[in-house]
Amino acid sequence: MGSQTDTMDKIVALCRRRGFIFGSSEIYGGIGGFWDYGPLGCELKRNIKDAWWHDMVQCPPPGPNGESYQMVGVDCSIIMNPKVWEASGHVGGFSDPMVDCKESKSRYRADQLSVIKGQDTAGQMFAFSSDDEESQARAVKKAAKYFKVSADELSGVTSTVSLETVDDAAFGQILGPEAKEVGTLTQPRDFNLMFETFVGALQESTSKAYLRPETAQGIFANFKNVMDSTRVKIPFGIAQIGKAFLNEINPRNFTFRSREFEQMEIEFFCKPDTSKMWYEFWRDTRLHWYESLGIKSDKLRPREQTEEELAHYSDACTDIEYLFPFSEETQELEGVAHRGCYDLTQHGKHSKGKENAYAVMDDATKQRFMPHVIEPSAGVDRFLLASITEAYSYDENRASPEFMKFHPRLAPIKAAVFPLVAKDGMPEVADPIYQEIRKHFPCQFDAKQSIGKRYARMDEAGTPFCFTIDGQSKEDGTVTVRNRDDASQERIDKSRCLEYLRDKLGL
RNA sequence: GCGGGUGUAGCUCAGUGGUAGAGCGUCACGUUGCCAACGUGAAUGUCGUCGGUUCGAAUCCGAUCACCCGCUCCA
Structure with missing residues (x-):
């Protein structure tokens, strides 16, 4: 770990010394989670985006059966109608209220805590982690003692409810899962990762909007526009490169987890019965793309997400991960997700009140169907960091020991x-x-x-x-x-x- | 949000109460003539910020800000 950290420190120092990457706003002491690309860094970044656009949009590889297909681009606004984020699930999904215990210094997700409470609303309550049997057993034991019953009889005099149903005013009566004193839990605080802003000069709640947390939704929101204006036919893909924002609680590892970052995303629309084939095609295509730009395959690991990790609407997802010097575990560069027809269905529901509002006609069967979507979603800054750590070479026998072995296409x-x-x-x-x-x-x-x-x-x-x-x-x-x-x-x-x-x- | 650490030249750092320093880098001139070469010289600092103690503070005290690391969380 020591030598890994040393390597990372040397890379960060070189990036700064030669003008690849600077901390944002350094002259004012900096601002965590934001980075600036200097003269060499911005050339490198352009090369990455240009290579992606060329290889995926202008001149994509032949499809799974050697056939060609269409790829087109869009460039959408960063701020969209906030309803987009209700439809996509981000307003709910990225919002995790957290509860801290002042005594044990633990932090819990409010939706993962339960409490045992009696009939008397002024009585003590006992919190435990819902998915932790030991934690529950401890709470039951303490509650049984408090209510002066045996553990078996406890359910007769108490009820177990989610912490989220507890009144704010009653938090002083809760005993935390790992606390000895009552009332050490803070009230749930919102940790929504979306940046909020206001449209128009007046900061009224009705003008609240968000900086997009991903570029994908701009593509879905324009699906019909592109279909109507471009003569594309399924299967086809829409690509976009652009900035996205996530208000990370804890940005770390140089630029890897930044609050402002750039994505290169494709939403590839296909018939449901071909979706597995296209999913595998894009997974392999994307993996090969990294290899073609000099990322060594032994550091590049495709990782199929487990059933538990998958979003409820997703059939499959492969994270393409890379072994950075700052960690012994591989880290995600790109996710290739099979999203089914979730997004178009959601936007149909929210924008037109009809689930199948964005269904398309199959020329052969004359039946309308909801296209399925394969989403290769890559982080520009993450690949840039990977290409820098991959390029970084050290040979003490050289007069200039440190050198950057960039792939020719990427060299600034x-x-x-x-x-x-x-x-x-x-x-x-x-x-x-x-x-x-x-x-x-x-x-x-x-x-x-x-x-x-x-x-x-x-x-x-x-x-x-x-x-x-x-x-x-x-x-x-x-x-x-x-x-x-x-x-x-x-x-x-x-x-x-x-x-x-x-x-x-x-x- | 909690805990710990660090803020002095572009970088790495020394300086524990008495004139603001070194190495590297940068720039200039000379020499050399293919691998961070040598010589001479130069520029660059509100010592993170604010306040206190003191005749005097980079140094001691307090506050504050920022960054880094760990926990938590995580496209």
Whole structure:
């Protein structure tokens, strides 16, 4: 664990030092759970989003039977009509009232606590964790003593109810599950993870709205618009990349659990009887996508959710997890969920009062059916963090031990051009090479300081290739190319730099 | 929300009552001429903030803010 933490600390330090990621609002002391991407970080992030959009929307892989299908994009507003979140279940679902015990310092979910109470409303009550038999047994024992009956007779003189039915005023009479004194439980407090805001300048309750906790609902809300305007036919997918917000109680692990984050989501609509096939297709496609961008498969673990973990409407869900240096357990990068027809049905109910309002016609059978949905939902920032930790390399035998081994598609800077020294006509040879490359690839020119420092800087930025113009260049027109990964060098003709890059990067 | 820790230069940190420091990094000049090279020089600080004690506070006391770690929770 120690060395893992050290690695993570080094990565965080490098991210800051080289301008990948800064803490938000640092000059004012920062703000927990929010992060800024610097010059290199924002290039990396663009590369990730561009790769996803290209590979999933512009040019998606052939379907399970080799057939093609349509993928289209949307870009929805972050603030939507609050009814969207009632329909999606977020207003209820993300709202977990919590109860703290001031004595035992424990925290409980209010809906998971029960109390044993007698007829007398002024009498003592005994709380226990509903799903914990030991906790219940303890409460029963104490209650039996208090009511002066045997444990078997207790149910005759008391009733067991959910804590949520207890009057706020009566909380002083409750004995907490792990407390010795009465009245140590706080009243249930709301821990809704959605950010609230107000639409319009007046902060009235009627103008309350939410920052979206996921981008998916914008897609569902526009399902009919897209069907009506785009000539798409099932099976097809709608994709969106955008910001989402969750007011995490406890943001941790660098950018992994942030309060503001970006998602890349697909809602793929298909016929119910093909949904299992498409679910497996998207699960495998998404897993392979990460591998294709340099995430090693032994750190990447698809994990099928267990029956208990699944949401009640979901038939199946695979979390694609990655082994970050900050934890010994894999952490979720993406969830590929089979959502059945839950979302469209919910929006049908809430917006039109009809469950099947968004059913579509099957051309072959002339029957209307509710499309089923496969949802590959990826975290941009999480994959970005994974690509950074994956790229981070340390080799003490190198002059520059730390280097970032980014996949060529993700590398923020693809090449650098250096005159070995800033004189003897070398900058004049270097400049046209730089000017040509930068038209096609992000490229940097650097003539300052020693060549070693310049290579080291590019290693930390993860730049795959550096072209250096030296004394020999003026004589025979060749330059050296230096490879980031093994620091090897070769000479090529200066006219071949761009061609060399295209070839080696595969872009 | 509870408990613990930390706030001094861009970074890592030293400085326990008496002039604000080091290494690294950054920048300039010179030298060198392919791997964080060498020499010389420079810039960068309301010592987290506010208040108290004191002739005098980065240092002692109080409060406050922010961040980090653990618990809790978790797309």
